[in-house]
Amino acid sequence: MTLKNFLRGLGRRWYVVLIGLVLTGVACNLVYSEVLPTYQRTASLLLMPASSSVPEGENPYLYLGGLGQASDVLVNTMAAQTVREPLLDGHPGADVTVARNVTSGGPLLTVTVIGATDDEAAEVLAGTLTAVQSTLASLQSRADVPQNDRITALPLTTDESSTVIQKSRLEAVAATAAAGVVLTLLVTGFLDGLLLSRARRRRGVPMEAASASGATPADAPDDPIDITREFDDLEELAGDLNHFDRVRTAPTRKARATEHSE
Numbered sequence: 090m091t092l093k094n095f096l097r098g099l100g101r102r103w104y105v106v107l108i109g110l111v112l113t114g115v116a117c118n119l120v121y122s123e124v125l126p127t128y129q130r131t132a133s134l135l136l137m138p139a140s141s142s143v144p145e146g147e148n149p150y151l152y153l154g155g156l157g158q159a160s161d162v163l164v165n166t167m168a169a170q171t172v173r174e175p176l177l178d179g180h181p182g183a184d185v186t187v188a189r190n191v192t193s194g195g196p197l198l199t200v201t202v203i204g205a206t207d208d209e210a211a212e213v214l215a216g217t218l219t220a221v222q223s224t225l226a227s228l229q230s231r232a233d234v235p236q237n238d239r240i241t242a243l244p245l246t247t248d249e250s251s252t253v254i255q256k257s258r259l260e261a262v263a264a265t266a267a268a269g270v271v272l273t274l275l276v277t278g279f280l281d282g283l284l285l286s287r288a289r290r291r292r293g294v295p296m297e298a299a300s301a302s303g304a305t306p307a308d309a310p311d312d313p314i315d316i317t318r319e320f321d322d323l324e325e326l327a328g329d330l331n332h333f334d335r336v337r338t339a340p341t342r343k344a345r346a347t348e349h350s351e
């Protein structure tokens with residue numbers, strides 16, 4: 090079948106295409122309502138040097154160079170399941186990551202939270218910021234670091250509202266639309282071929298004669314479409330398929346009946 094014949098078939102069965110597109114639209118709307126967006130909030134913290142390492146009266150931001158390793162240790166600790174599980178407990182739709190901002194060149198940490206709702210994202214973010222502070226203090230306590238030599242985490246920025254992420258929803262809708270359109274085209278082409286063959290038999294044109302002349306169902310002239318007759322043909326075709334299914338499964342049912350009788 091050439092592209093031209095296929096397009097002609099779509100024109101002949103425009104009502105099938107219309108029904109398919111309407112069903113595709115309904116499916117897309119259903120997917121859009123079922124796949125909910127996610128909400129993202131971020132915050133940033135900066136590791137500050139211990140007060141004992143900064144000369145009196147000096148700018149502490151000039152002494153951030155030696156805190157890179159400490160930030161890596163803190164990030165790895167925050168990624169542990171024993172730390173993450175309490176943060177996400179009761180929030181099955183949430184996720185949190187603590188990562189070092191490598192583009193900053195300093196000990197800058199970025200906390201990213203994704204939740205199913207805005208309130209969930211805000212709650213998990215607040216808990217994570219508290220956990221960063223307590224984890225940093227716990228690490229230094231276990232190392233017996235004196236209070237004056239301890240590193241601290243300074244909160245820099247915190248999102249006051251969430252960013253709505255629609256990516257997963259739009260991807261699901263696009264996949265549904267693509268599948269619906271492809272299925273509509275395939276079904277339309279299949280039905281067009283069956284209905285043209287049935288129309289040829291109704292006019293008394295044998296298939297052998299059509300094959301000998303080199304004609305194909307798609308080459309048939311485009312007769313005016315009678316919607317009532319088209320649906321009658323579809324109903325008759327459905328009956329033929331149902332009859333074929335009964336004939337195909339009859340031996341199996343008969344064999345089962347014989348086994349039960351024995």
